[in-house]
Amino acid sequence: MKTMVFRRNKDVNRGTKFLQICSRYQDKECSTIVRKGFLYKVKRAPNLEPKIESPQVYIRKYIDTRAGIEKFSFRVKGTFYMTHERVLMQVDFHHSLHIKIIWKNKKNFSPKKSESLT
Numbered sequence: 001m002k003t004m005v006f007r008r009n010k011d012v013n014r015g016t017k018f019l020q021i022c023s024r025y026q027d028k029e030c031s032t033i034v035r036k037g038f039l040y041k042v043k044r045a046p047n048l049e050p051k052i053e054s055p056q057v058y059i060r061k062y063i064d065t066r067a068g069i070e071k072f073s074f075r076v077k078g079t080f081y082m083t084h085e086r087v088l089m090q091v092d093f094h095h096s097l098h099i100k101i102i103w104k105n106k107k108n109f110s111p112k113k114s115e116s117l118t
Helices: none
Strands: 002-011 016-026 030-044 056-064 069-084 087-103
Touching: none
Parallel strands: none
Antiparallel strands: 002 016, 016 030, 030 087, 056 069, 069 087
16 A cells, blocks of 8 residues: 655745655555655855855664664755846755655565565
């Protein structure tokens, strides 16, 4: 069984837009929860020749063998620039991916190739 929830929120006055997709999947072996989030904040660039930097990437993995839970977190933060009506705009973004797997049978904990993730 698979369920999916989609949320969208924007505030034009603050220049923010947020999208989130949540899905739950259950089968005989495990229950999987996946959350994807996308946050954008737009503002006028402070100068016409900005310094472009690489995005920051954060990865975390957590395994609890007693409870049969695996968690994975992936986040990317950065900035890109674009023009809108001949004005240079700065867009700060934050993308995130969170995966949580709850294994029902702890003997089959984290098999080599999980069917729920392929």
